[in-house]
Amino acid sequence: MIDIYLCDDDEPIRRRIEAALKQKILIEDYDMQIVCSTGVPENLLEHLKTGGQNLYFLDVELQDGQWDGFLLGREIRRQDPRGILVYITSYGDLACRTFQYHLEAFDYIVKTPDRLEASLSDCLKALQDRLMTERQAPVQVYPVRTGSALRYVPLQDILFFETAPRPHHVLLHTVTGRMDFLGSLNEIEAELKGRFLRTHRAYLVALDKIEAIDLKKGKLLAGGMECLISRAAKPRLLELAGQACCPVPFRKSSLPFRK
Amino acid sequence: MNYYELPVWIQFLFTWEDHLLGELVLLIYLYPLLRGHPLRRHPKKFLPLLLLAPAIAAVNWTAMYVVQGTALMSLTSLLAILGFTFWAVWVWQCTFWQSLSAVCIAGMLQNSLCLTTAHGLDALLSMEMPEAIRSIILLQLVWLTLPIHFALSALLGRLWPDGMVRTFLEHAGRPRQTALLLLLLSMAFVQLHIMQYGIQPKYLPEYLTVTAVLTILVITLLFHLMQRELDQRKLQVQQDIIAQQQLYEQSLEALRQEMRTFRHDQKNLLMAFAGKEAGKELLCSFEALEKGFDQRLEEELQLSARIGNLCIPQMRSLLLGKLAQMSEKGIKCRLEILYPVNNIWMDIWDLVRCLGILLDNALEAALETEEPWVEILLLQEERTFSLRISNPWTGKIDHAELWKEGWSTKGPDRGMGLFSYQKILQKYPETVSSASWSDGIFVQELTTGGTL
Numbered sequence: 001m002i003d004i005y006l007c008d009d010d011e012p013i014r015r016r017i018e019a020a021l022k023q024k025i026l027i028e029d030y031d032m033q034i035v036c037s038t039g040v041p042e043n044l045l046e047h048l049k050t051g052g053q054n055l056y057f058l059d060v061e062l063q064d065g066q067w068d069g070f071l072l073g074r075e076i077r078r079q080d081p082r083g084i085l086v087y088i089t090s091y092g093d094l095a096c097r098t099f100q101y102h103l104e105a106f107d108y109i110v111k112t113p114d115r116l117e118a119s120l121s122d123c124l125k126a127l128q129d130r131l132m133t134e135r136q137a138p139v140q141v142y143p144v145r146t147g148s149a150l151r152y153v154p155l156q157d158i159l160f161f162e163t164a165p166r167p168h169h170v171l172l173h174t175v176t177g178r179m180d181f182l183g184s185l186n187e188i189e190a191e192l193k194g195r196f197l198r199t200h201r202a203y204l205v206a207l208d209k210i211e212a213i214d215l216k217k218g219k220l221l222a223g224g225m226e227c228l229i230s231r232a233a234k235p236r237l238l239e240l241a242g243q244a245c246c247p248v249p250f251r252k253s254s255l256p257f258r259k
Numbered sequence: 260m261n262y263y264e265l266p267v268w269i270q271f272l273f274t275w276e277d278h279l280l281g282e283l284v285l286l287i288y289l290y291p292l293l294r295g296h297p298l299r300r301h302p303k304k305f306l307p308l309l310l311l312a313p314a315i316a317a318v319n320w321t322a323m324y325v326v327q328g329t330a331l332m333s334l335t336s337l338l339a340i341l342g343f344t345f346w347a348v349w350v351w352q353c354t355f356w357q358s359l360s361a362v363c364i365a366g367m368l369q370n371s372l373c374l375t376t377a378h379g380l381d382a383l384l385s386m387e388m389p390e391a392i393r394s395i396i397l398l399q400l401v402w403l404t405l406p407i408h409f410a411l412s413a414l415l416g417r418l419w420p421d422g423m424v425r426t427f428l429e430h431a432g433r434p435r436q437t438a439l440l441l442l443l444l445s446m447a448f449v450q451l452h453i454m455q456y457g458i459q460p461k462y463l464p465e466y467l468t469v470t471a472v473l474t475i476l477v478i479t480l481l482f483h484l485m486q487r488e489l490d491q492r493k494l495q496v497q498q499d500i501i502a503q504q505q506l507y508e509q510s511l512e513a514l515r516q517e518m519r520t521f522r523h524d525q526k527n528l529l530m531a532f533a534g535k536e537a538g539k540e541l542l543c544s545f546e547a548l549e550k551g552f553d554q555r556l557e558e559e560l561q562l563s564a565r566i567g568n569l570c571i572p573q574m575r576s577l578l579l580g581k582l583a584q585m586s587e588k589g590i591k592c593r594l595e596i597l598y599p600v601n602n603i604w605m606d607i608w609d610l611v612r613c614l615g616i617l618l619d620n621a622l623e624a625a626l627e628t629e630e631p632w633v634e635i636l637l638l639q640e641e642r643t644f645s646l647r648i649s650n651p652w653t654g655k656i657d658h659a660e661l662w663k664e665g666w667s668t669k670g671p672d673r674g675m676g677l678f679s680y681q682k683i684l685q686k687y688p689e690t691v692s693s694a695s696w697s698d699g700i701f702v703q704e705l706t707t708g709g710t711l
Contacts, residue, residue: 070597074640095597098636101647146691146706149645166688177695177702 002032002131003052007072008059008088009039013111017057017088020117024124032124041067050080055127060089060099070095073103081150086123102149106130142192144172146181153179155195159223160205161188175223199237200228207240265391273398274319278339279312280401284373285343287408288365291416293351293358294425304350311342329453336449340366340442352686356434363441364424364481370448371474372411374455375467376404415478427485430492430608444477499576503566506579510562524548568596569637571603573611578635581618590625591632600637603644604707605690609683614646616676617703621650624701628653643708652701 004021008014018037025032032055036047041064048054056076060069073085087099090111099105106127109119141152159173163185170188172179189198199205205222212221218229220237229237286308290298298305319335326334340362347358380400384393428434451470458466562582569575578594585592603610618633625631628651636647677694684690690707 095595097593097634098595098597098638101636102638102645146693146704149706166685168688169691174695176697177693179693179695180691181693182691 001052002030002055003035003049004032004055004057005044005048006034006037006057007039007041007044007062008057009062009064010059011039013088013116014039016116017120020120021057021124023117024121028124028128030124030128040064041072044072045075045079048076048079050083053131054080054083055086056083057086057088060087060095061091070099070103073099073105077103077150084127086127144179144181146179151179155192155206158206159209159225160203160227161185161196162204162227163202173223173225197233197237197240199233200230203227210241213237213241271316271320273395275313275316277398278315278319278335279309280398281369281373282308282312282339282343283405284408285339285362285365285369287405287412288368288415289343289347289361291412292361292365292424292428293347293353294429295351297350297352301350307346307349308343311339311346315339315342329450332453333446333449336366337446340445353429354434356438357428359438360428360434360441361424363438363445366445367441367448367477368411368415368474370445370452371470372408373401374452375471376407377401378455378463378467380404418482423485423489426492427488429606430488432488448474496572496576499572499579502576503579506583521548562594565594565596568599570599570601571607573607574600574603574614577611577615577618581615581622585622585633588622588626589631590622591630593632593634594637595635596637598639600639600644602639605644605687609686610707613680613683613705616680617646617648617705620676621648621701621703624652624654625650643706645704645706647702647704649700649702651699652696653699 006014006018006021008017014037018034021034024030035049036044038044038047041062044056056073058069058072058076062069062072069087069089073087076083076085085099085103085105086107086109087096087105088109088111089096096105096108099108107123109116109123112119140155142155142158144151144153153172153174157174157176159175162171162173163169164171164180168182168184169180170183170185172181185198185202185204189196189204192204195208196204196206199220205220205227209222210220211223213229214220215229215234218231219226220229221227315335315338318338319331322331322334340359343366344355344359344362347353347362348355351358353361377397380397384397384400388396428437451473455463455466566575566579566582569578582592582594618635621633625633630651632651634647634649636645638645680692684692684705687707690705692703692705694704695702
């Protein structure tokens with residue numbers, strides 16, 4: 001069961017949203033229910049129950065003391081990292097990308113009088129679809145905090161972790177890019193036991209991403225990038241390379257290294 | 260008993276003490292000149308300074324057999340300045356020339372103020388006693404004057420408006436020339452210091468007065484020079500604001516033009532439909548036109564409202580310049596600044612450089628695509644400031660090469676950008692940066708903040 005929370009200080013609009021949501025849930029027989037509908041952010045936070053899957057419809061232009069739409073979303077994110085946020089606004093898309101990126105807002109609905117119901121219905125449909133696909137093929141993710149934003153990197157995208165030149169910083173190389181965050185390789189290694197191997201003091205490499213190993217030079221290739229291999233890690237690496245879990249085109253030396 | 264009749268090791272010990280004291284006073288004056296309080300965080304970094312004193316004392320001792328008198332003192336002073344400079348480079352993480360300039364200013368103050376306080380003490384110490392004992396007691400008494408130096412240093416820090424010297428040192432037009440001239444000045448003060456041994460006692464007050472007046476003159480002069488530099492900076496900021504207003508005016512002008520064409524179209528339409536009984540169509544066409552106009556108006560006003568949220572003039576003028584550049588090249592730009600930005604937890608000029616590099620990269624890469632756009636998100640929160648720039652890019656990226664010096668999509672030796680970007684960030688251990696590329700979109704992020 002998905003619990004829906006609704007917060008908008010414009011009373012008539014909120015009634016309309018509520019009605020539209022209820023109608024769509026009834027027609028499509030979604031496993032959802034509205035548990036809280038309020039115009040006061042404090043009320044929502046008081047009623048907030050985390051644990052299950054929650055869905056929040058929040059007004060961007062909330063005007064209530066210390067709370068506005070963004071800050072309320074931030075607080076909800078803090079208490080319920082897995083919650084799904086949908087924002088409703090009356091002023092076009094003034095900051096929709098900020099909401100999308102910093103709060104991982106799922107959707108951003110504009111309060112156009114004639115399209116509101118249709119947008120809400122589309123949003124619920126898209127959401128249901130996403131939840132279904134996620135349930136069928138759950139993706140394992142690794143949470144990375146870059147500054148104030150928490151991001152989930154799919155484990156299958158990670159190539160390797162590397163200590164950064166700056167102290168306490170770790171560089172995460174993925175298939176699509178590179179991220180810098182505060183952390184320590186030791187902690188990450190303990191967290192991600194199994195799929196990753198500490199090939200060197202400064203490198204934690206995903207086993208299934210190793211493309212080639214060059215023992216002579218003490219280097220390996222993952223995603224086209226070179227990582228170092230320490231003397232101590234060599235036997236373990238060889239053992240894993242021999243097993244099926246690590247299908248490495250393994251040759252003892254003279255691999256085509258790009259320079 | 261003469262001082263030079265004392266055992267050699269005692270003499271060495273006192274030379275050491277003398278140098279240590281001198282360095283301490285220099286440090287007291289140096290501290291407010293450079294940015295930040297690194298010694299508060301890493302008190303251990305102070306330790307090498309303790310080694311500098313015996314090292315210079317030893318040099319003093321050995322060089323005594325080669326050179327003597329004024330040349331010897333100049334040599335040791337120069338060495339002390341250089342040693343101090345390298346130490347400051349290490350502790351404050353500043354450039355060599357910045358450090359040298361700061362050390363020279365501090366050295367000058369130390370020289371003249373130590374001279375006056377020591378002579379003042381000498382005058383107070385009226386007891387009759389052997390020369391050697393007197394000079395040693397005097398040396399110990401000088402330790403007591405440290406609070407005076409602390410007070411003077413704090414006073415100077417107050418007199419010079421917040422961070423003036425630091426800003427001046429960091430942004431001086433010719434850092435090398437400034438540093439060398441200051442070194443010359445500092446060495447001149449060393450000579451003045453040496454001259455005390457040749458002054459007849461009855462002219463000592465005059466000599467001290469001249470030294471004090473010279474010091475005050477030099478400090479005032481430096482003050483004025485820095486003030487002028489800062490005024491120029493202010494002028495630049497004002498020019499930026501003027502440029503911004505001009506841009507605003509331009510967009511207003513564009514709107515006015517559009518208004519005119521809109522009215523023109525309206526007339527034409529009216530004429531076209533006047534004969535027919537197509538009231539409904541007329542209404543629809545009107546609505547469509549009005550909608551388009553409203554949208555344009557809204558976009559323009561929103562952009563200026565968003566820019567208005569950026570309360571840092573330097574960043575604003577850079578962004579305005581880049582926005583103008585983008586509209587000139589036909590790049591669509593989306594800018595989101597949700598909250599006012601006034602605190603970025605980083606040196607403004609460093610952040611401006613970072614922003615410039617990231618925007619230049621985004622611009623260049625976006626231009627290679629068919630429908631170029633750039634998206635800029637700025638968000639200041641309670642304890643962090645974050646910056647996210649994204650653009651489409653169709654080329655291939657070799658991640659391994661991306662962060663190396665000289666990498667660029669345009670071929671070697673063009674992209675100094677990302678490398679110097681990384682270099683700037685090295686100064687700020689709390690900042691976090693990332694670059695990623697997926698689905699044809701290249702994203703650069705930077706987060707600065709006190710606590711992450």
